[in-house]
Amino acid sequence: MLLLRLAWRNVLRNRRRTILTLLSMVGGYVIVTLVLSVNYGSYDQMLEQYTRDSIGHVQVTADQYLDRPRLQRTVPVDESLRGQLSQAQGVRMLTPRLESGALAYGEERSLPVEVRGVEPDQEDRLSRLSNRLSAGRYLSAERDGHGQHEALIGARVARQLDLEPGADLVLIAQGADGSLANELYTVVGILGDTEAVESRWVVLPLAAAQDFYVLPDQAHRWIILGDDFQRAERLAAAVRSSLAGDANWADNALQVSPWQVVAREFYETMQADQQGGMIASYILIFLVCIGVLNTILMSVMERTGEFGVLKAIGTPPHRLFGMIVLETLVLATLACGLGFLLAWPINLWLTLVGIPMSEPIEVSGLYFSHFRGRMSWDMFAIPTALVWFTALLVALYPATRAARLTPLDAMRRL
């Protein structure tokens, strides 16, 4: 207790200097918190959007489909499986998708396209596909007056093949049984622009796609959405255990993967990006360190004579070392406390309101309109650990110096 009191009073000894040091530490803390928070918050926003719009939180596929997609590697589209999946803890929505390639023909030209068979209503509820329409209307599962199924096409498909809503689209591909598939569809809507992810898509009602590829009652992925993309691992586990609990599906080689596995490369580059975003704050921490080191060194040098007396009367070196470290940690703790009080409301505001961008920016097909924060305990814990750790590191040199003093040499400097 006396030692803590001693450290505390030594910290208060040169108030002006303490305040300056504290300010730089608090500033470092707040800036690191906010950089961290906006960094994570923006990625959260992006991932939230990305998983919802494109890959879901969890996918159920045939074994190996994710690594090597083949037309034949399918999952059943079956009411009992649907029921079993939706029973899993945390599942909010689910929908099947059939995915393959085809060659599309317009009047004059042809173009390779990505075909997606979806359940129009479920798909729209889950991925809000209709929001991405740039022309025409959304897909229905019904055949039109000519007995043709409807199709949505990407903007590039529309342009290359010179197609507009109402036009006919021809798809040609090989079916699962090896036969040549060949079918006519009515374009009802166009998705996004030519730069969008959907630009080469042809979206068909699931039943139409199953007919086309000769995959009755089958698809390639069940897309599952839970409440939070950050809890995808837990959701995947729940889905797995739900499947394991049903004799029909327990032995089936179904693979349940969270989005981090489905989009492994994307996830990894994103994490690297995020680290890159932190470099600025590491530099900042470094600068703060230099300032703090300077202060502590100064306060140690000033007290050299005093340390000499302390050593003369029998203070062992490690005590003196501990004293300097303790002083620095007292300062660091104070800085973290003040930093937290300051950063918390700002972060709350960033999380709830955010800073609108003058123009939304696009990162790999995803749009940001706001800088947003993330309100979670680690946004404060990381800077706290960082400030503490660096303070400790910075204290080592002055503390070692003080510990090594010989009492007489030190006292001569009084």
Added chain:
Amino acid sequence: MQASIQRKASADPTADVVFETRELSRHYGSGDTLVKALDQVSLTIAPREFTAIVGPSGSGKSTLLQLMGGLEAPTAGEVYLRGQAISAMSGRDLSDFRRDHIGFIFQAYNLIPVLTAAENCEYIMLLQGVPKAERQARVDSMLNRVGLSGKADRRPAQLSGGQQQRVAVARAMVSQPDIILADEPTANLDSQTGSDLLDMMHELNRREGMTFVFSTHDPMIMERASRLIQLRDGRIESDEVRA
């Protein structure tokens, strides 16, 4: 007198000798610039002695006290505390030795400025691992004995020079050392305050039997010593015991 003490010492080294130096030397520099700050000094200090070390500036008073207190290593010779040689001690042992056996009073700047008078005294007992309740009791009684009972909560800056030195005496005493070494404790005080401090130290010496060795320039202060060791050029010039 000195001879008789030495004879007793060899018969029973712990009974009548607290401190002993044998041919203690401390040299600084080398060749032309060699300074024999202390040159083969042998002396013994008996318990309850109140010894003044006097001599002109540069005669080696501080050097002798520093060697006795284990603050400096001798060039040659040996210092014994109750028969134990302190030059054999390693750094950590030496530090513990000073903490447990020696009370130091320096000319000035003895105290930690951010601690109160009481806390300054408590600090050394904290190092010794004395339990809190006992620390408190010993601090109270010690400050009382040096006449500072009302000033326990003052910081050094709020005390006069004489009061600060009293706190330093209290701090030196409170750890219950074998001997208190004081290097010119009154040098920064006016002569009246210096005499008062010495009277107080003498009182502690008589009543509680604490052994003191102090150096001084001041003839008024020398008067109060029960033994006067005179140094010149690092050697003992005279060693006289008064009644």
